[in-house]
Amino acid sequence: MSDQQFRAALEAAYRIGGKDPTDTFLAALAELSPALGRHIVTYIYGDLHQRPQFSTAERELMTLVVLATLGGCEREIALHAGVGLDAGLAADQIVEAFVHVGAYAGTPRAVNAVLAVRRTLAERGLLPVPDPAGPPL
Amino acid sequence: MSDQQFRAALEAAYRIGGKDPTDTFLAALAELSPALGRHIVTYIYGDLHQRPQFSTAERELMTLVVLATLGGCEREIALHAGVGLDAGLAADQIVEAFVHVGAYAGTPRAVNAVLAVRRTLAERGLLPVPDPAGPPL
Amino acid sequence: MSDQQFRAALEAAYRIGGKDPTDTFLAALAELSPALGRHIVTYIYGDLHQRPQFSTAERELMTLVVLATLGGCEREIALHAGVGLDAGLAADQIVEAFVHVGAYAGTPRAVNAVLAVRRTLAERGLLPVPDPAGPPL
Amino acid sequence: MSDQQFRAALEAAYRIGGKDPTDTFLAALAELSPALGRHIVTYIYGDLHQRPQFSTAERELMTLVVLATLGGCEREIALHAGVGLDAGLAADQIVEAFVHVGAYAGTPRAVNAVLAVRRTLAERGLLPVPDPAGPPL
Amino acid sequence: MSDQQFRAALEAAYRIGGKDPTDTFLAALAELSPALGRHIVTYIYGDLHQRPQFSTAERELMTLVVLATLGGCEREIALHAGVGLDAGLAADQIVEAFVHVGAYAGTPRAVNAVLAVRRTLAERGLLPVPDPAGPPL
Amino acid sequence: MSDQQFRAALEAAYRIGGKDPTDTFLAALAELSPALGRHIVTYIYGDLHQRPQFSTAERELMTLVVLATLGGCEREIALHAGVGLDAGLAADQIVEAFVHVGAYAGTPRAVNAVLAVRRTLAERGLLPVPDPAGPPL
Numbered sequence: 001m002s003d004q005q006f007r008a009a010l011e012a013a014y015r016i017g018g019k020d021p022t023d024t025f026l027a028a029l030a031e032l033s034p035a036l037g038r039h040i041v042t043y044i045y046g047d048l049h050q051r052p053q054f055s056t057a058e059r060e061l062m063t064l065v066v067l068a069t070l071g072g073c074e075r076e077i078a079l080h081a082g083v084g085l086d087a088g089l090a091a092d093q094i095v096e097a098f099v100h101v102g103a104y105a106g107t108p109r110a111v112n113a114v115l116a117v118r119r120t121l122a123e124r125g126l127l128p129v130p131d132p133a134g135p136p137l
Numbered sequence: 138m139s140d141q142q143f144r145a146a147l148e149a150a151y152r153i154g155g156k157d158p159t160d161t162f163l164a165a166l167a168e169l170s171p172a173l174g175r176h177i178v179t180y181i182y183g184d185l186h187q188r189p190q191f192s193t194a195e196r197e198l199m200t201l202v203v204l205a206t207l208g209g210c211e212r213e214i215a216l217h218a219g220v221g222l223d224a225g226l227a228a229d230q231i232v233e234a235f236v237h238v239g240a241y242a243g244t245p246r247a248v249n250a251v252l253a254v255r256r257t258l259a260e261r262g263l264l265p266v267p268d269p270a271g272p273p274l
Numbered sequence: 275m276s277d278q279q280f281r282a283a284l285e286a287a288y289r290i291g292g293k294d295p296t297d298t299f300l301a302a303l304a305e306l307s308p309a310l311g312r313h314i315v316t317y318i319y320g321d322l323h324q325r326p327q328f329s330t331a332e333r334e335l336m337t338l339v340v341l342a343t344l345g346g347c348e349r350e351i352a353l354h355a356g357v358g359l360d361a362g363l364a365a366d367q368i369v370e371a372f373v374h375v376g377a378y379a380g381t382p383r384a385v386n387a388v389l390a391v392r393r394t395l396a397e398r399g400l401l402p403v404p405d406p407a408g409p410p411l
Numbered sequence: 412m413s414d415q416q417f418r419a420a421l422e423a424a425y426r427i428g429g430k431d432p433t434d435t436f437l438a439a440l441a442e443l444s445p446a447l448g449r450h451i452v453t454y455i456y457g458d459l460h461q462r463p464q465f466s467t468a469e470r471e472l473m474t475l476v477v478l479a480t481l482g483g484c485e486r487e488i489a490l491h492a493g494v495g496l497d498a499g500l501a502a503d504q505i506v507e508a509f510v511h512v513g514a515y516a517g518t519p520r521a522v523n524a525v526l527a528v529r530r531t532l533a534e535r536g537l538l539p540v541p542d543p544a545g546p547p548l
Numbered sequence: 549m550s551d552q553q554f555r556a557a558l559e560a561a562y563r564i565g566g567k568d569p570t571d572t573f574l575a576a577l578a579e580l581s582p583a584l585g586r587h588i589v590t591y592i593y594g595d596l597h598q599r600p601q602f603s604t605a606e607r608e609l610m611t612l613v614v615l616a617t618l619g620g621c622e623r624e625i626a627l628h629a630g631v632g633l634d635a636g637l638a639a640d641q642i643v644e645a646f647v648h649v650g651a652y653a654g655t656p657r658a659v660n661a662v663l664a665v666r667r668t669l670a671e672r673g674l675l676p677v678p679d680p681a682g683p684p685l
Numbered sequence: 686m687s688d689q690q691f692r693a694a695l696e697a698a699y700r701i702g703g704k705d706p707t708d709t710f711l712a713a714l715a716e717l718s719p720a721l722g723r724h725i726v727t728y729i730y731g732d733l734h735q736r737p738q739f740s741t742a743e744r745e746l747m748t749l750v751v752l753a754t755l756g757g758c759e760r761e762i763a764l765h766a767g768v769g770l771d772a773g774l775a776a777d778q779i780v781e782a783f784v785h786v787g788a789y790a791g792t793p794r795a796v797n798a799v800l801a802v803r804r805t806l807a808e809r810g811l812l813p814v815p816d817p818a819g820p821p822l
Contacts, residue, residue: 031813032799032806033780035599040792043591044240051583052269053233062234065199066241066791069206072346072757073793095307096190097199103181104203105517106340107314108347114306121306128305132189168539169525169532170506172325177518180317188309203517209483209620210519232581243614243790244588245621251580258580265579318514327507335469336476336508340515343480346757369718370464371473377455378477380653380751381725382758388717395717402716406463442676443662443669444643446736451655454728462720477654483619484656592788600817601781610782613747614789617754644738645747651729652751680737 006038009046016045016056017083025079060084061097068098068113069105077116082124091126143175146183153182153193154220162216197221198234205235205250206242214253219261228263280312283320290319290330291357299353334358335371342372342387343379351390356398365400417449420457427456427467428494436490471495472508479509479524480516488527493535502537554586557594564593564604565631573627608632609645616646616661617653625664630672639674691723694731701730701741702768710764745769746782753783753798754790762801767809776811 013022022041029037049059063080067073081094095114102110121127150159159178166174186196200217204210218231232251239247258264287296296315303311323333337354341347355368369388376384395401424433433452440448460470474491478484492505506525513521532538561570570589577585597607611628615621629642643662650658669675698707707726714722734744748765752758766779780799787795806812 028800029796032803033784033814034816036780036784036787036792036795036799039591039595039784039787040796043587044792047587048237048240051233053227053230054237059237061195061199062202062237063241065202066206066238067793069203070242070756070791070793071344072797076793076796090190093190095310096188099307099310099313100185100191100196100199101203102310102313103185103517104200104519105207106344106513106515106520107310107318108341108344108350108515109517110310111303111314111350112346114310115302118306129307131308166522166525169529170510170540171542173506173510173513173518173521173525176317176321176510176513177522180313181518184313204519207482207517207519208618209523213519213522232584236581236584236587239584239587239791241791241793243618243788243794244584244592245615245618245624245789246791247584248577248588248624249620251584252576255580266581268582322511322514325507327501327504328511332472333511336472336511337515339473339476340480340512343477344516345755364464367464369721370462373718373721373724374459374465374470374473375477376654376721376724377459378474378654378656379481380651380657380755381721381729382652382752382755382761383654384721385714385725385761386757388721389713392717403718405719439663440659443666444647444677445679447643447647447650447655447658447662450647450650450728450732451659454724455655458724478656481619481654481656483660487656487659596785596788599781601775601778602785607785609743609747610750610785611789613750614754614786617751618790638738641738644736648733648739648744648747649751651733652748653755 005046006042009042012049013041013045016049016087017079018086021079021082055087057084057087057089060087061089061093064094064113065097065101068101068109071109071112074112074116077113078120081117081120085120085124085126091121091129092132095129096132142183143179146179149186150178150182153186153224154216155223158216158219192224194221194224194226197224198226198230201231201250202234202238205238205246208246208249211249211253214250215257218254218257222257222261222263228258228266229269232266233269279320280316283316286323287315287319290323290361291353292360295353295356329361331358331361331363334361335363335367338368338387339371339375342375342383345383345386348386348390351387352394355391355394359394359398359400365395365403366406369403370406416457417453420453423460424452424456427460427498428490429497432490432493466498468495468498468500471498472500472504475505475524476508476512479512479520482520482523485523485527488524489531492528492531496531496535496537502532502540503542506540553594554590557590560597561589561593564597564635565627566634569627569630603635605632605635605637608635609637609641612642612661613645613649616649616657619657619660622660622664625661626668629665629668633668633672633674639669639677640680643677644680690731691727694727697734698726698730701734701772702764703771706764706767740772742769742772742774745772746774746778749779749798750782750786753786753794756794756797759797759801762798763805766802766805770805770809770811776806776814777817780814781817 026037049056060080060083064077064084067077067080084094094117098110098113101113121129163174186193197217197220201214201221204214204217221231231254235247235250238250300311323330334354334357338351338358341351341354358368368391372384372387375387437448460467471491471494475488475495478488478491495505505528509521509524512524532540574585597604608628608631612625612632615625615628632642642665646658646661649661669677711722734741745765745768749762749769752762752765769779779802783795783798786798806814
């Protein structure tokens with residue numbers, strides 16, 4: 001990965017994830033493993049997000065679903081919820097995605113993920129999340 | 138859950154998952170745990186899939202992402218790939234979703250999921266899956 | 275799920291999990307996903323816990339075993355330890371269950387689960403947990 | 412662990428797990444890692460199962476719950492279902508335990524575990540498993 | 549990733565993993581997701597394995613440890629055991645690594661991993677694996 | 686396990702893990718499950734670490750890889766990073782091991798593990814971790 005490719009990928013990461021959150025993330029890794037930060041920027045934002053099968057919003061939704069399923073990724077969930085909102089996901093799509101995860105990965109994973117996005121939603125004035133008109137669960 | 142509610146949910150499961158795969162699934166559980174089959178039909182198809190935040194295709198995509206992340210769910214992945222195709226997902230979206238999972242849950246989970254849909258795609262004449270014009274990985 | 279069914283399930287959740295913890299749990303989800311809270315009450319407490327194969331204590335023991343195995347569920351473990359104690363589990367059964375989990379899911383999962391119940395046990399004056407007379411490990 | 416301690420543990424493993432399944436298990440490991448087989452016999456059967464907090468049936472139930480939650484342990488589930496039945500678990504307790512797991516670890520883990528015990532139950536003439544009189548799920 | 553970079557990475561993959569197994573792996577993905585195969589070759593073999601902190605043998609050992617911990621990766625374990633042996637790992641190091649995994653991820657993960665390498669070891673005439681002179685477990 | 690065997694194992698745990706961290710760990714479990722602490726000392730340090738296939742440094746490296754893969758073990762990662770450094774692992778080997786884990790278990794597990802060792806490395810004056818001269822990721 002040349003420096004030129006990295007700079008293009010970093011621009012993509014800035015557009016998708018925001019300049020400040022991206023720089024904060026890279027700074028947290030800078031003293032520990034700059035190579036890991038660089039790989040995430042170049043592969044996930046420079047390559048994967050540029051592929052045409054999915055929009056940024058769709059990719060962030062899938063990322064949130066993986067993170068909720070894995071467990072132990074509450075920090076990443078809060079971060080990617082913000083990225084997903086910036087990309088056009090609605091707050092009730094994000095929490096509904098976690099409810100859906102609950103059916104396949106268990107309710108604790110769903111509850112933990114839902115609670116992990118509270119602050120992200122609150123900071124943007126998106127609480128309470130609208131409850132859908134569909135069948136009650 | 139009344140019998141009337143169950144019948145409505147079963148009709149939804151037939152529409153989404155197809156009558157034969159649904160009946161095969163319920164028959165496999167019939168001697169072991171009909172309650173589990175009934176719960177899956179009523180909750181996942183009768184309730185969850187009826188909620189308005191996501192289309193059937195979007196829910197099946199999320200289901201495939203959870204299953205790939207969990208690991209050890211190759212049979213379910215093959216089944217839900219068929220459901221997702223029926224709901225309008227393209228073959229290259231399904232495999233690209235697993236490539237995306239690979240970044241967040243590791244390449245073995247991605248490879249296993251991709252290989253698990255081979256037969257489903259082959260039976261429908263959907264191989265080879267078109268490789269996108271985006272950046273090579 | 276009718277409102278009448280939900281109220282019956284909520285009464286069951288109050289009896290099993292206690293009114294205050296149940297209300298606190300539902301309040302935490304109220305602004306985010308009331309549907310998820312409602313589902314957990316109706317399915318887990320209204321339906322699952324009413325089935326005759328296991329007592330409440332046995333179900334809570336199994337719940338604690340799942341949570342310890344999953345990892346990343348320390349908050350839920352602390353909560354369900356209290357529910358299990360109310361249902362008749364002894365403190366040394368709860369910690370021994372986690373020791374048993376350790377053999378099949380690894381010692382870190384066991385250690386994390388054991389440490390997660392410290393406050394629950396301390397608040398009830400149940401420390402130190404009696405060490406059994408069986409063979410030392 | 413002295414040879415005398417190992418022999419006592421092996422006798423316990425024979426009593427709990429049956430002589431033939433235990434010998435088959437140890438033979439499968441004999442060319443690869445006899446140390447691992449020896450550790451499992453001495454620790455799990457010689458020590459853990461001898462502790463007084465739980466009966467053999469209760470320990471096997473917890474083992475089945477861990478294995479179902481972990482995923483990818485279908486062979487072990489089939490084996491321990493037999494051990495659990497020998498220890499006094501009823502067939503409908505075993506499948507109900509997996510239904511309970513489904514609420515906390517997701518329905519795919521429950522379905523896979525239920526299907527994994529079919530042959531064990533069929534060989535003992537225990538199919539169909541009686542469906543409980545409790546609330547339908 | 550330019551084609552030139554890919555060809556260099558493919559040469560590295562051939563050297564580390566062997567030409568035939570690498571080509572078989574890529575062929576299995578060719579109709580499904582050539583991009584995924586290309587990413588694995590370029591990132592894991594072209595980049596990661598070239599970094600100086602670990603030898604090929606050490607990286608393959610870590611790979612085997614991750615795969616055993618994840619579960620559901622028996623095919624990959626068989627494959628990487630062969631790569632590890634080619635890189636200089638001894639058969640008893642591979643099985644001992646899985647025994648070590650068992651302490652931290654549970655004995656079922658260890659047993660499954662040990663059994664997954666039987667064929668790989670048998671084909672190379674490496675059975676029985678020598679049992680170490682250290683303390684019995 | 687006789688008291689004499691336990692004392693020998695405790696001496697091994699002191700040598701490998703340090704007296705203070707070992708005593709702190711055992712004290713945390715003392716009121717909850719001394720049996721679990723005793724098992725970890727006797728099995729992992731008294732038996733497993735004494736076997737000849739791997740050095741202490743190699744075993745700690747494998748332990749760190751398992752813990753990173755499992756997720757939810759940040760406290761244990763910080764602890765074992767210290768043990769690994771004492772045994773001769775270099776700081777850049779520890780973070781590189783987590784980067785390697787990322788390829789097989791996903792980047793969130795890698796990032797969480799890398800961040801979990803920051804304090805351990807900072808307290809020993811080992812930040813910034815040197816970035817290798819190999820190919821950039």
